[in-house]
Amino acid sequence: MTKRAIKVGNSIIGGGSRITIQSMTNTPTSNVDATTKQIDRLIKAGCDIIRLAVCSNEEVEACKKYIAFSKVPLVADIQFDYKLAVMCSDIGFGKVRINPGNIGSEKGVRELVSACKANSTPIRIGVNGGSLENGLNENGAKALAESALKNVAMLNKFGFYDIVISAKSSDVRIMVDANRIISKECDYPLHLGVTESGDISDGTVKSAIGIGSLLLDGIGDTIRVSLSSDPVDEVSAARSILRAVGLDKNYCEVISCPTCSRCGYDLFEVVRQVKELVSDINVPLKVAVMGCVVNGPGEAKNADCGVAGGGKGKAVLFSRGKIIKTVTKDEILPELSKLISSLSLEKKIERTD
Amino acid sequence: MTKRAIKVGNSIIGGGSRITIQSMTNTPTSNVDATTKQIDRLIKAGCDIIRLAVCSNEEVEACKKYIAFSKVPLVADIQFDYKLAVMCSDIGFGKVRINPGNIGSEKGVRELVSACKANSTPIRIGVNGGSLENGLNENGAKALAESALKNVAMLNKFGFYDIVISAKSSDVRIMVDANRIISKECDYPLHLGVTESGDISDGTVKSAIGIGSLLLDGIGDTIRVSLSSDPVDEVSAARSILRAVGLDKNYCEVISCPTCSRCGYDLFEVVRQVKELVSDINVPLKVAVMGCVVNGPGEAKNADCGVAGGGKGKAVLFSRGKIIKTVTKDEILPELSKLISSLSLEKKIERTD
Numbered sequence: 100m101t102k103r104a105i106k107v108g109n110s111i112i113g114g115g116s117r118i119t120i121q122s123m124t125n126t127p128t129s130n131v132d133a134t135t136k137q138i139d140r141l142i143k144a145g146c147d148i149i150r151l152a153v154c155s156n157e158e159v160e161a162c163k164k165y166i167a168f169s170k171v172p173l174v175a176d177i178q179f180d181y182k183l184a185v186m187c188s189d190i191g192f193g194k195v196r197i198n199p200g201n202i203g204s205e206k207g208v209r210e211l212v213s214a215c216k217a218n219s220t221p222i223r224i225g226v227n228g229g230s231l232e233n234g235l236n237e238n239g240a241k242a243l244a245e246s247a248l249k250n251v252a253m254l255n256k257f258g259f260y261d262i263v264i265s266a267k268s269s270d271v272r273i274m275v276d277a278n279r280i281i282s283k284e285c286d287y288p289l290h291l292g293v294t295e296s297g298d299i300s301d302g303t304v305k306s307a308i309g310i311g312s313l314l315l316d317g318i319g320d321t322i323r324v325s326l327s328s329d330p331v332d333e334v335s336a337a338r339s340i341l342r343a344v345g346l347d348k349n350y351c352e353v354i355s356c357p358t359c360s361r362c363g364y365d366l367f368e369v370v371r372q373v374k375e376l377v378s379d380i381n382v383p384l385k386v387a388v389m390g391c392v393v394n395g396p397g398e399a400k401n402a403d404c405g406v407a408g409g410g411k412g413k414a415v416l417f418s419r420g421k422i423i424k425t426v427t428k429d430e431i432l433p434e435l436s437k438l439i440s441s442l443s444l445e446k447k448i449e450r451t452d
Numbered sequence: 453m454t455k456r457a458i459k460v461g462n463s464i465i466g467g468g469s470r471i472t473i474q475s476m477t478n479t480p481t482s483n484v485d486a487t488t489k490q491i492d493r494l495i496k497a498g499c500d501i502i503r504l505a506v507c508s509n510e511e512v513e514a515c516k517k518y519i520a521f522s523k524v525p526l527v528a529d530i531q532f533d534y535k536l537a538v539m540c541s542d543i544g545f546g547k548v549r550i551n552p553g554n555i556g557s558e559k560g561v562r563e564l565v566s567a568c569k570a571n572s573t574p575i576r577i578g579v580n581g582g583s584l585e586n587g588l589n590e591n592g593a594k595a596l597a598e599s600a601l602k603n604v605a606m607l608n609k610f611g612f613y614d615i616v617i618s619a620k621s622s623d624v625r626i627m628v629d630a631n632r633i634i635s636k637e638c639d640y641p642l643h644l645g646v647t648e649s650g651d652i653s654d655g656t657v658k659s660a661i662g663i664g665s666l667l668l669d670g671i672g673d674t675i676r677v678s679l680s681s682d683p684v685d686e687v688s689a690a691r692s693i694l695r696a697v698g699l700d701k702n703y704c705e706v707i708s709c710p711t712c713s714r715c716g717y718d719l720f721e722v723v724r725q726v727k728e729l730v731s732d733i734n735v736p737l738k739v740a741v742m743g744c745v746v747n748g749p750g751e752a753k754n755a756d757c758g759v760a761g762g763g764k765g766k767a768v769l770f771s772r773g774k775i776i777k778t779v780t781k782d783e784i785l786p787e788l789s790k791l792i793s794s795l796s797l798e799k800k801i802e803r804t805d
Contacts, residue, residue: 123710123712124712124713125710125712125715126713134713151712151713152713152714153713154714158713176712227751228754229750229751229752229753229754270698270754271668271696271697271698272668272697272698275668294709295707295708295709295740295742295751295752296707297705297706297707297708298706298708298720298723298724300692301692301695301705301706303656303657303660304660304664304689304692304693305696307656307657307660307661307664308660308661308665308668308693308696308697311624311657311660311661311664311665312664312665315625315628315661315665325709325710326710327709327710327711327720327723327741328710328720330710333710336657339653339654339657340661342654343624343654343657343661344624344625344661345623345624352650352654353650353651353654354622354648354649355648355650355651356647356678357478357678357683357686358478358680359476359477359478359504359505359529360477360479360480360482360487360504360505360506360507360511361505361507362478366680367680367681370650370680371651374651387648388680389648397582398580398648399582399648400582401582401622
């Protein structure tokens, strides 16, 4: 079902809005210089919403500066201490994320709700497989979904509906199944992520499967890829996922074959150079780099243009499935570059028409 | 539905067997030295079934050597020329893959079927989004599925049922939807892959989503990750996908948090070292490397053991959710290493019991 729209600063989560990309700073929140720089790098990388852990009054103070300077909404991540959450709402954070498994009593939640109502601060109920409340089995998608929904019900009891939900697990299957359950049960937007997913290689695969398969089924409103790596890598991985499932089309996709015995030139190197060449293009364009005629112009006829090995040191350039020129290996890159520039200009003009 | 079991050399595809990993050589098939080495590297990397493009009689001759030497089944990839496919069946390839979009007339297919029947060679019907037969729209999952099923029907008409199906596209959504349709319609095992998926970064994300989301739903019997990269990278990516969806449990999983302001030690470096340390473990084990107590022993209580930052230059080691020792930063790796060795030994003994 379509989810309700939740306003987080100048951004909207849900309501059919564009899927936003989130990440989290890992510098000490009290270190204003380092954290300011990291927020800046994340924004430049395309991060839409940035979360910070807030653990003390001193960190709340530092956050006032980040809120004043940041062009994108900031989210306070609070564990244990609801009073910090109240302060974060009061100083103008775009959203507050609590982990119901450790936020404590209903009394604290009630105080938080009344601050968030007054300040129009949404709350993310963020349940994690490993830190469910007592009495709920930490294994299993159903338990994870139940925990999230139970906490939503508690906020609803206090008349609060400005809610985003996340149900994360380091187990991809549990994360996927939990979100499928929650998505059926309520209309609060879902923040997707696989938690503790590991380093950039394992974590990217786990996150791609977990987040990607839900997005393919229309589930998910904002995403965060968690990696034990520079947070900027999380933003890149998130963007790759959105592109792979067709939810971000304004870029130049480079499709390329894995090569086989039939390939007659150094395709991997051409792919590398073409990717560099097109990295700044922000209109929908598809370039194919193919090893041979078998997988060449025909196989790639959905591409706007491309190159295919043609045998005997030659290659063919094609545009929309038609061969337009035969070139030598050395001419591949300059000729393809001209073709890409002209097509990308056409698309830009189309778009502004 | 459970798929029928298809025997490919000494390997089984379908019938509830383990999901096999496939890759393809990209050395010239006629270059015996280079191709032998690559087959060897692929086997060492864990590739279960290896495909080679066969384009000429000379290459058929070279393949006799590979078939004699390879410990894993080899598959002949044939485009255009059914006579080559017949020869490949005759010389003992474990399977023949044809692209019905270009294999030509029914007469050729009939001859191929009679050779494959005589030699018990299964055929993979491999349809690709870009090279569907005339008359079928190249876009769209339905067209892709229809093309595969139409070609299966043709083989069935000739009394041939020893079939594996693949329906690939460079569009993840089309690939997923096409396989969902085919899986409902017949009981032939499915070979999953996203074709022309690009370089290792884009291609891994696309393949993880496409292959991974189908596997999560119980669809798929053998997989091939296509990357414009060393084929050995395809095997690693395939294995990561199987592990991420829980279909390969005999390894040591390293879960680790993305760190945040709360993290008190160089977690990324510890993750790197732990991953190196556990890379040869082939029993199911889970090690957690966590930044702080919030996401520490509790959050990672499903892990067999792990470490969490404890503040003030200290860290805690835990095993099955219980803290067992406080250590200094320098002691993390040696102490964790001892813990992992002892737990992995326990698991090995359990397994041989």
